[in-house]
Amino acid sequence: MPELVVLWTDALIFLLIALVLLFGRLAASREHLRAPWRTVARSRMGMGALVVLGVYVLIGVTDSIHYKPLLPEAERSAGVMHSNEVQSLLDYLLTPLREQQEKTYSAPLATHLYSKENIEQADGQMVRDYPRLKYGGAHLQDPQQDWAADVAWTAIIGAQEALLAWLLVVGIITAWLAHRAGRSFFQQCQQILYSRTEVPWRVIFIMLGIVLLAAFTAANLGVKYHLLGTDKVGEDVLYQTLKSVRTGLVIGTLTTLIMLPAAILMGIMAGYFRGWVDDVIQYIYTTLSSIPGVLLIAAAILMLHVYMNNHADEFASLVERADLRLLFLCIILGITSWTGLCRLLRGETLKLRELDYVQAAQAFGVSHFTIIIRHILPNVLHIVMISVVLDFSGLVLAEAVLSYVNIGVDPTMNSWGNMINSARLEMAREPIVWWSLMAALIFMFTLVLAANLFSDAVRDAFDPRLRGGK
Amino acid sequence: MSDVLLRIKNLKTWLGTGASPVRAIDGIDLEIKKGETFALLGESGCGKSMTALSIMRLLPPVGRIVDGSIHLGETSLLDLPENRMRNERGGRMGMIFQEPMTSLNPVLTVGTQIAEAVCIHDADPQQDIKARVVELLKEVGIPDPEQRFSEYPHQLSGGMKQRVMIAMALAGRPQLLIADEPTTALDVTIQAQVLALMKQLQQESGMAILLITHDLGVVAEVADRVAVMYAGQIVETAPCKAFFQTPRHPYSRKLFQSIPGRDKRSERLAVIEGTVPPLDQAFSGCRFAGRCDVVMAICHHQIPQWDQYAEGQGVLCHLQGGAEATVEPPASVKEHAVAAVEKSPPTPLLSVDGLKVYFPIHKGIFKRVVGHVRAVDGVSLEIPVGQTLAVVGESGCGKTTVGKAILQLIKPTAGQVRFDHDELTQLRGEALRRRRADLQIIFQDPMASMNPRMLVHNIIEEGMLAQGIGGQAAERRMRIEQLLEQVGLPASAADRYPHEFSGGQRQRICVARALAVEPRLIICDEPTSALDVSVQAQILNLLQALQQQLGLSYLFITHDIAVVDYLAHEVAVMYLGRIVERGTVAEVLDDPQHPYTQALLSAVPVIEQAGRRKRIYLQGDMPSPANPPVGCYFHPRCPQAMDRCQKSYPKAIVLSETRSVSCLLLEK
Numbered sequence A: 001m002p003e004l005v006v007l008w009t010d011a012l013i014f015l016l017i018a019l020v021l022l023f024g025r026l027a028a029s030r031e032h033l034r035a036p037w038r039t040v041a042r043s044r045m046g047m048g049a050l051v052v053l054g055v056y057v058l059i060g061v062t063d064s065i066h067y068k069p070l071l072p073e074a075e076r077s078a079g080v081m082h083s084n085e086v087q088s089l090l091d092y093l094l095t096p097l098r099e100q101q102e103k104t105y106s107a108p109l110a111t112h113l114y115s116k117e118n119i120e121q122a123d124g125q126m127v128r129d130y131p132r133l134k135y136g137g138a139h140l141q142d143p144q145q146d147w148a149a150d151v152a153w154t155a156i157i158g159a160q161e162a163l164l165a166w167l168l169v170v171g172i173i174t175a176w177l178a179h180r181a182g183r184s185f186f187q188q189c190q191q192i193l194y195s196r197t198e199v200p201w202r203v204i205f206i207m208l209g210i211v212l213l214a215a216f217t218a219a220n221l222g223v224k225y226h227l228l229g230t231d232k233v234g235e236d237v238l239y240q241t242l243k244s245v246r247t248g249l250v251i252g253t254l255t256t257l258i259m260l261p262a263a264i265l266m267g268i269m270a271g272y273f274r275g276w277v278d279d280v281i282q283y284i285y286t287t288l289s290s291i292p293g294v295l296l297i298a299a300a301i302l303m304l305h306v307y308m309n310n311h312a313d314e315f316a317s318l319v320e321r322a323d324l325r326l327l328f329l330c331i332i333l334g335i336t337s338w339t340g341l342c343r344l345l346r347g348e349t350l351k352l353r354e355l356d357y358v359q360a361a362q363a364f365g366v367s368h369f370t371i372i373i374r375h376i377l378p379n380v381l382h383i384v385m386i387s388v389v390l391d392f393s394g395l396v397l398a399e400a401v402l403s404y405v406n407i408g409v410d411p412t413m414n415s416w417g418n419m420i421n422s423a424r425l426e427m428a429r430e431p432i433v434w435w436s437l438m439a440a441l442i443f444m445f446t447l448v449l450a451a452n453l454f455s456d457a458v459r460d461a462f463d464p465r466l467r468g469g470k
Numbered sequence B: 001m002s003d004v005l006l007r008i009k010n011l012k013t014w015l016g017t018g019a020s021p022v023r024a025i026d027g028i029d030l031e032i033k034k035g036e037t038f039a040l041l042g043e044s045g046c047g048k049s050m051t052a053l054s055i056m057r058l059l060p061p062v063g064r065i066v067d068g069s070i071h072l073g074e075t076s077l078l079d080l081p082e083n084r085m086r087n088e089r090g091g092r093m094g095m096i097f098q099e100p101m102t103s104l105n106p107v108l109t110v111g112t113q114i115a116e117a118v119c120i121h122d123a124d125p126q127q128d129i130k131a132r133v134v135e136l137l138k139e140v141g142i143p144d145p146e147q148r149f150s151e152y153p154h155q156l157s158g159g160m161k162q163r164v165m166i167a168m169a170l171a172g173r174p175q176l177l178i179a180d181e182p183t184t185a186l187d188v189t190i191q192a193q194v195l196a197l198m199k200q201l202q203q204e205s206g207m208a209i210l211l212i213t214h215d216l217g218v219v220a221e222v223a224d225r226v227a228v229m230y231a232g233q234i235v236e237t238a239p240c241k242a243f244f245q246t247p248r249h250p251y252s253r254k255l256f257q258s259i260p261g262r263d264k265r266s267e268r269l270a271v272i273e274g275t276v277p278p279l280d281q282a283f284s285g286c287r288f289a290g291r292c293d294v295v296m297a298i299c300h301h302q303i304p305q306w307d308q309y310a311e312g313q314g315v316l317c318h319l320q321g322g323a324e325a326t327v328e329p330p331a332s333v334k335e336h337a338v339a340a341v342e343k344s345p346p347t348p349l350l351s352v353d354g355l356k357v358y359f360p361i362h363k364g365i366f367k368r369v370v371g372h373v374r375a376v377d378g379v380s381l382e383i384p385v386g387q388t389l390a391v392v393g394e395s396g397c398g399k400t401t402v403g404k405a406i407l408q409l410i411k412p413t414a415g416q417v418r419f420d421h422d423e424l425t426q427l428r429g430e431a432l433r434r435r436r437a438d439l440q441i442i443f444q445d446p447m448a449s450m451n452p453r454m455l456v457h458n459i460i461e462e463g464m465l466a467q468g469i470g471g472q473a474a475e476r477r478m479r480i481e482q483l484l485e486q487v488g489l490p491a492s493a494a495d496r497y498p499h500e501f502s503g504g505q506r507q508r509i510c511v512a513r514a515l516a517v518e519p520r521l522i523i524c525d526e527p528t529s530a531l532d533v534s535v536q537a538q539i540l541n542l543l544q545a546l547q548q549q550l551g552l553s554y555l556f557i558t559h560d561i562a563v564v565d566y567l568a569h570e571v572a573v574m575y576l577g578r579i580v581e582r583g584t585v586a587e588v589l590d591d592p593q594h595p596y597t598q599a600l601l602s603a604v605p606v607i608e609q610a611g612r613r614k615r616i617y618l619q620g621d622m623p624s625p626a627n628p629p630v631g632c633y634f635h636p637r638c639p640q641a642m643d644r645c646q647k648s649y650p651k652a653i654v655l656s657e658t659r660s661v662s663c664l665l666l667e668k
């Protein structure tokens, strides 16, 4: 059995998932919590974006299950059964991508390296040419002739598989919907086709189709070729971008998770108790928000760096070390970004505490704690919800920027910021290597766009001022 | 040339699309003659505003006019293209809204906003626009118009803003002025000013006014003709006099009966049971059938026809000529006669002495205290067991603050609040918590006073839990159901959310919640002013009955003199944080001594024009409590002010055991 390794961020991610599930169960039984989410579920844009986000989350979660694989029989010694290297489930799934390492740069779908080398030919002659790749397109006899047909053929096979998978999934969902609505399967298909369902299934299915098409084509091509090329040390860029998904998600979600308790507690306390409590809290966040965030982050990361170098032996593996730095980055980003939410909550609480029902509760002698939990907190939750989803894409972008200036995540960690950072040199090279940058940008752009569209839908549903138009 | 200015025929306005649109207006006909004041009367939600917006073609996006015609003079408004319609709006038709605060743009000066209206509708290149604006401001009675020209809306009081709105509407020299509840947000003394202004402007310019209101008193004061709306239809039209002599439609009659007043003191007010039916359906009978007390079999399955029984008079009812024969109210209404005021010398349950509440005004980044808002400035009052003290006064005079300070929801700056031998201001922590069960509060807006995310059951239970009374969960549940029945709601109401109830029902829940902790004093902060008259009657009846059953004392905060007359034993009149006059209801209301009380009472619109007091118009607005005038706080507005009045605040002069007045006129 491989040995499970739970990294800090893994634990927090699963905690977050547990919280979301818990909230989901709670919301299911309360109409006022359920209603806005139902509005989200009816939004075409929101659900389309959710499908894309779902894929990202799936990648992120598989990448968050870490373990130490068993060593091959031969290498085992007494007591040492496991490799020292920590892997994730995603690594396992992407084994072909991970292990097919070339020598150096190669363009997307290429069969030859991107730079000339001296090659010793069969007859012993040395020529200077682009050598064949070790893995990418290695199965082709004559790349010049077969390449185009093979790529097209592989893509078509991928598309066919995607179609099959799509039909299967869509069929199952439609059958389930038909069963629930008491319609025949065919009627249900019509309903979906003409967009007569409450949840925009048509849009969801179309998005699902696109996603499956991309996934299967990429999977088929990715095994035979390097779909997005390789980087300087010959690592597959597709693999890197996929690994970067988790980093982006962790930064975007854990940062808010970490700052949330502080922001909610302080904001509500300041607004509810006013007086000196308010003064102290306002003082804290005004001071914090007047320090330039980048400086604070740079200082903190440098300190951590020094600490880690001095205590290198405390970290069992590189992965753990990088993970701790990631967590630390989340914390420090959280500290610099909670003030906005805190200020919003303070303002809203100031308003709420004057409301008649809070006054009525006070007139009953209900304790402050109960009032906050029962009357204030539920009525500011929509603000929390909106700001969490709105912050998400900002944080993903912030990671990229910070890593670009080298105060982001650990350089050994896969992240879009690090990819963009290394692209700085690649772009200056002649001929330029553009695929790393492009891959990072495309993946990041898709995530941020989907997150923004989704957060729009969420805000529309939760903001009381935008509600009630109908 | 006829003298009809506006003619509406079979107008139907629907809101929303979907399967069941709300038929907010369902076939109304009306005619407004040149130069007359036509009042559209009805309770909230009956479609009055929608009628006005349909005429102006300013419906919300979900609304559309599905049928009918509207003619202004010879012009068919519904056929005009939008750009021509824009000329009519603010041109031949002006409109003023209920909420003057939100109808003005806060970042533009008053002058600019009026000038804009002048430029669009009264464009005369030769004319000096500024001069015209100043003239308009003068016309609507704004003092120093030159100076006001460059002020911003927030620098003006509510009454002033409403005058500015009127000036804007007048800019296009309209033939028809549509006023949607123009005085509802204003105090009675200001309301009297604005109504008088509208009347005067009408006489000068000969424009017609479509006055939309829910206040029978206002109608009686200013209208020439009346139409009563109910559930999207006009159910009665009549000249004003005839209407107030004999309302014909059963609904109109009910409205009259539900108005509180002294003469009804010893009886229960008539209430209109039930609620307005939802308008998203097609009706097959009379819309009022479910609530009508003279309902007949035919009413349920046949839609009544418009019965034009005389020129300009008609009703929508199966009874010929309406319910002309006076229908005696059912006997049960009179049954619950209220016991007369107890005469035994009452022991005070609550006595407040020299209560002051000052709110500090902070300024600058260091939040230096630069002054105080003297919201309550030395108030003393007593409430005996089982009696009601009414506190009346204009908005902002500190009524609510008195209530909250008594409850210790706001810490008083000075003064004593003695409740049953306990000094509440000295109590802290747990001791105060225990005491809270004895004093409860009911708020003005029943929706805002309940957490929308809690079930009625939990809302009522909250106080019991906090006070640790009511025993086990099952016992509490029984008690809650019992309370709900006590306030006239089914026990099943406990498992619903507040938004599922109508305004009156919500207020009942609030009463039940207060009763749950078995209080001895309830502070009622304008509990009926957000409700319609017929619903107000239900709540007043309930409060009366509870007082008799449980011996409750009430501190009843209100600005509605009719309610005071009906319900209270004693009255205290507040002005700018101080009580200027107090006494029993009979003493104060029959023979007001303080000039402010006199003005306040005379400003109340009344239905019986014959017995009305001589109107005293107060000038200006209430000063800010941050810097009250030196001397008598009332002297800048007092019609009888003397030199002495500016020197020092007059002491309370005791006229009888129950009566005292703070005015130098009464000093010997």
Ligand SMILES: Nc1ncnc2c1ncn2[C@@H]1O[C@H](COP(=O)(O)OP(=O)(O)O)[C@@H](O)[C@H]1O
Pocket: B015, B022, B024, B042, B043, B044, B045, B046, B047, B048, B049, B050, B051, B060, B062, B279
């Ligand atoms: N924007 C809107 N959307 C949907 N319904 C509305 C809207 N405005 C008003 N209504 C409905 O139209 C009806 C008439 O409203 P209104 O004309 O404002 O009544 P009133 O002026 O008598 O208070 C009510 O049932 C009300 O709920």
Ligand code: SF4
Pocket: B250, B251, B286, B287, B288, B289, B290, B292, B293, B294, B295, B296, B299, B304, B316, B317, B318, B319
């Ligand atoms: S038609 Fe019938 S139900 Fe309707 S108001 Fe007249 S009497 Fe009452």
Ligand code: SF4
Pocket: B594, B595, B596, B632, B633, B634, B635, B636, B638, B639, B640, B641, B642, B645, B650, B662, B663, B664, B665
């Ligand atoms: S004291 Fe003077 S100013 Fe004040 S109310 Fe009496 S007469 Fe008027």
Ligand SMILES: [Mg+2]
Pocket: B044, B045, B048, B049, B181
């Ligand atoms: Mg209205």
